[in-house]
Amino acid sequence: MKNRDGLRPATRADLSGLPVEVAPTLLGAHLVVELGGERVVARLTEVEAYHGAGTGEVPDPGSHARSGRSARNATMWGAPGHLYVYLSHGIHSCVNVVCAPAGVAGGVLLRAGEIVEGAEVATRRRFGAREPGPARDLARGPGRLGQAVGLRHAEHDGIDAVAGMGRAGAVARLLMREEPLAPLATGPRVGVAGIAGTDAYPWRFWIPGDPTVSAFRWGRGAGPEAFGTRTAERAPEA
DSSP: OOOTTSEEEOOTGGGOSOHHHHGGGGTTOEEEEEETTEEEEEEEEEEEEEEOTTSSSSOOTTSTTTTOOOTTTGGGGSOTTBEEEEEETTTEEEEEEEOSSTTSOEEEEEEEEEEEEOHHHHHHHHHTTSOOOOGGGTTBSHHHHHHHHTOOTTTTTTOBTTTTBOBTTEEEEEEEESSOOSSBEEEOOTTOOGGGGSTTOOOEEEOTTOTTSOOOOOOTTOSHHHHOOOOSOOOOBO
16 A cells, blocks of 8 residues: 555565666665664665575675575575675674565665654664764664664564564564656675676665765775776666
8 A cells, every 4th residue: 555655565576576676676665663662764775786696697796695595694595575684794784675586595785774764763773872973874884774773683684574573572664665766876886895896786776866875985806997897886777
């Protein structure tokens, strides 16, 4: 059912395509998380697609599931609509929406968003007693987004954002836009090493001009001098 914001609950079918196909449709979607009686809503402004082993025609050396199923990436092989929550650099909980049919690994990393509800809660989680930074930085980057909405590895890994089933005290729901956003921008993924972080994989999508989109940086060995790539972003798509 469509609501007044032009959003509707996501379905498994919405997320059953290849991650690189699903990723652009998540821009402008809302991730709603209720945890401990507190509700935070993030409007997604930047995402990245990742394919697992055997997913699609192009192998993805930047994916956690590039070598097959493991204890770490097991959620990526499950039904679409679950959230793969992994730990980055030992401290940051990063959130991905699982895409592709069950048994085929894939996910879309939620790189950045705008907190449109629960900003006070998100600010407390992000900054604690410290002086808070700008509102645009609350969920500007995947670790910040995970912290702002309250999803944590490993207790919330596998939470179902389609059925809205609770896990470890949290309930997550994904609301999709009725009409996809346009124009969009696309380019290499942020900080991904080697060929997987170049223009050969323009699998990062974002809302051009949105202040919550994270800054681009090349991954190790992925800069233009390494592979002859020419640009870190492309013109918006109509």
